[in-house]
Amino acid sequence: MTAPAIEIRALNKRFGRLTAVDSLDLTVSSGEVYGLLGPNGAGKTTTIRCLLGFLNPTAGDVILLADHPSSVAVRRRVGYVAGDVTFDRHLKVRDLLAWYGDLRGGVPWARPATLCERLALDPTRKVGELSTGNRRKVAIVQAFMHDPDVLILDEPTAGLDPLLQRNVLDMVRERRQAGAAVLFSSHLLPEVENIADRVGILRLGRLIREDAMANLRNIARQRLEIRFAGDVPAAAFEGVAGISGVQWNGRTVHVVVEGSVATLIKRLADFEVERLVTHDEDLEDIFFAYYGNGGEDQ
């Protein structure tokens, strides 16, 4: 059995009195995408910065490709997109990528050029002139240009429009196909849902749940807003499995469904639905059981 590409054992990181990461165990195997979910401040970025050797763990071990993360040989095989992207403002994108390519032992320009094209990024522009989204593209190109075996992505699609988001997710899938291990952090479930094989949920520095994506779907809550064309009896949703928090507002109803929405949809078929909106951006809403009262006692 080969060792996992990313292995975090009993990781603990404290900043003064603040415990940012607390006894975290996490592994990502080659050919796997691991979604690290958590709201801002949950410890995702601290974990990732330990993985890159930017921070020294207070306790515990961080192992990348069976070696210490600060090893140059390991770094050669790692691609990293930071959550907060800052490159030298005065440099042209092309010059920055060439410089980083040199540090990687020479990456032929054709590779980053293709990636720039794929992400619609103009390499002749200066980094300082780019929008946040375009700067993130630079980060993505430099992380992928050497076909890394390990990808560490800290909210890589934040600020990108949906089409480009899909492009990035495709690039991640291609790397997975090629056998790379991917740690993909996000505070948005829908994004991770489409790409992750396994998901870990981080809260206040602790991994409060880790499971296959398929299993997590069953416990995820969805908040739906349904608008009807005509009047609907208030009791229409009584007895629907997993439903709670029904709130009427004229012809619009807000409901919260735990797990599958299949039963609800069947019931809705009896009425004329005009609009169906989901509000599933908020992680704390989705995993209420973990972030709410349930999160404290496991």
Added chain:
Amino acid sequence: MSAVIVLRQMLRDRTRSTIWWSVAMIALVVAVGASYPTIKASAGGLEDLMESMPEGLGELLGAAGGITSPVGYLNSQFYSNMFPILLLVFGIGIASWSVAGAEREGTLEPLLANPVRRSRVALGRYAGLVLLLAVVVVVTTLVLIALRGPFQLSEISVANLVAAGVASFLLALLFATITYAVGAATGRKGLAAALGGGLAAATYVVFGLGSFVSALESVRWLSPWYWFLEPSPLVDGWTLASIALPLLVIVPAVALGTVWFTRRDLR
């Protein structure tokens, strides 16, 4: 190899600003040098003025050897103030950016995600600081050497002008190195620049006032300005104090700052 790549990029990034600094320094040295014939012509009156000043004040002005001799003039108008102070500003600016400033602006972390050791990045940039500072000193010294005839300063030998250039370089590098080391060790750019610049100012005061404030006289030997100016390389050429003592501070400071940097958390 990776240190060279980091260095090369730094030199590329700073070519333009270094050219401007060199131009400014040339302008300064030409202005100071070209004024000397006039000063020399009115030597008598100026010497009388110096004579009438309280003992020690001349030294405070960097003019212990009188201000009308070529050595006294260059020391008082150039080597004991404007030149090293401008070099310090230039050097401390680069030094505070090299690690701590880059860390603060956020560009250090993505750079360190590449397969390059922290020590290589830090030392590559320190080498850049040394080179850029050297370029400005060399250019200025060369201009002074080339024009010392028309400036009526030929009494000072080329060797002594070179020695004074090297000593100025080491003085500025000393304080820039402290800035580098503090920045590398702590990641605090403001603290690093303040310590480097503050120490330069404090030791300058100790040196200047030490000649007539007895309380400071006993610590005067601690001041790098004292090492640099007494005895003056313009008179004595390569002095041990102006070359060896700065190196005694510089070498351990670079080593300590760099090692510390490789072990700490990035901010």
